[in-house]
Amino acid sequence: MTTHFPIVLETEMSGAVSAYVPGLPVYAAADTHAKAERAIRDVLAAYLEAHPGTKPGARVRVARVSTEQRGKVAIVGPAALVGARRSPAKARAARENGLLGGRPRTADSTRGRRR
Numbered sequence: 798m799t800t801h802f803p804i805v806l807e808t809e810m811s812g813a814v815s816a817y818v819p820g821l822p823v824y825a826a827a828d829t830h831a832k833a834e835r836a837i838r839d840v841l842a843a844y845l846e847a848h849p850g851t852k853p854g855a856r857v858r859v860a861r862v863s864t865e866q867r868g869k870v871a872i873v874g875p876a877a878l879v880g881a882r883r884s885p886a887k888a889r890a891a892r893e894n895g896l897l898g899g900r901p902r903t904a905d906s907t908r909g910r911r912r
Contacts, residue, residue, distance in 0.1 A: 803857045804837055806830055820854030 806816045808830075816837035817824045823844050825836035845851055859877050863869040883891070 800853060802841065802853045803855050804834075804841075806833055806837075818855075821851065 802818050802821070804816060804818055806814055808814055809826075813826050813828060814830050814833040815824070815826045816833040818837070818841055821841075821844065823837065823841050825833055825840050827833040827836050857875050858872050859875055861871045861873050861877055863871075
């Protein structure tokens, strides 16, 4: 079974990068983000080896702040960080398919259907 633990990386005023796992006493610091990621991975692995069965206790949410509407803050899931933008080519193809009544049928699309 796979378990996911959120990890937070912060750049300090000094330029150092701190990393921690919310809900667990697991911390690391380094000069760069890459080194901090390696360090927190090693520390988390050691912690989980010493404390088998540990489960994540933190829930990750993201604040989405509108720059167009002052004061508008929405709390969303981490998938919002990925975004939902389409390439111009994909948007154009979707519009064309919509005008044609959707995705065109193929000869293979009728196979395997129960009648």
